[in-house]
Amino acid sequence: MKLSRFKALADLFGGRIERWPDAEQAAARRLAGDDPQARAVLKRAMQLDALLDDATLAVPADATARVIAATLARTRTVATPATPRHRAWRSWWPAGLLAAAALAGCATARERPQWIGLADAPARISALAAALDADGSRF
Amino acid sequence: LEESSEALMQRVAQADHAAFRILLERHSARMLALARHTLGAVGETEEVVQEAFVRVWQNAARFDARRSLFTTWMHRIVVNLCLDQLRRPRHASRDGLDSPEDDRVDDAPDALGQALARERGAAVHAALRSLPPRQRAALVLFHFQAASTRDGAVAMALSEKAFESLLIRARAALRDALRPYMEDEGGLR
16 A cells, blocks of 8 residues: 555544555555554544544433433324335326226227227228228238 | 344334334434534534434335435434534524533543643534534544444435545544644644
8 A cells, every 4th residue: 555545545534444444454554554654644643533532522311311202292293104005005106097097098999989089990990901802912 | 132223113114102212212312412513503403303303203114224224314314404404594693602512521630631621622613613514514424423434425415435525625624723732743744
């Protein structure tokens, strides 16, 4: 590993090599052991980590208790979560609607062919067959 | 054996209040810490975390354990709510007034040490507050929540590269702001 790569990783992940990408940790440790400049880079990154660690905010126990109580009170009154069953129905409804429309179209064609321009379809087919016969063609 | 948060979410999706309570008790302190570090203020953090858990309850059926861990999903909800808060002008005017310094974890043994630690902590919090909100959120996720860059990216709906870019810029800005509190700063840039 080159020092420039080592520095780039320290700038991104900080001074704890265990948080660097697994594949680069061994090479980084070797460089930190061999190269004083790498050690200086690591030290600087660790100083910033330490400053952040010292600034960790404690969460008061009463704040946690308040959040739990208030949230439970709210969820008793808000709608229950949508179940996977509802979700499945929601994902299938467009396809269902399309199928229903197709079925309605077929029923209409059968019962009321004149509504969709098929009333004279049998006569047209007979005329076409007669013309083809007269022409000597075969299906 | 403790039931995983992902398994609990399956029960929450069936409106199981007991499972939801376990999730709340398990994650609320961590989410409060996330909100406090991200918002830099005390008052609104409880509202944000409360709202986040209500959304968990309402949207439990949408959670897909094959796509993310529960904590990553929860991080995303809390971070989004925090960034929404930070965009509001009301928060901008309050930011910095609700200093959380008095609640810092402080284990310095003597009075002078405590005073110095307090000053240093105040400087760190000021530096954190001065970061742009998305940089701050990325740093809080990675450093204070120990999220990986991959999980942090998911939580912020970013590519991993974009998350890493935020993190690098955040650390660089903090290093500049906190230089007086760091030793051996010369010759390494």
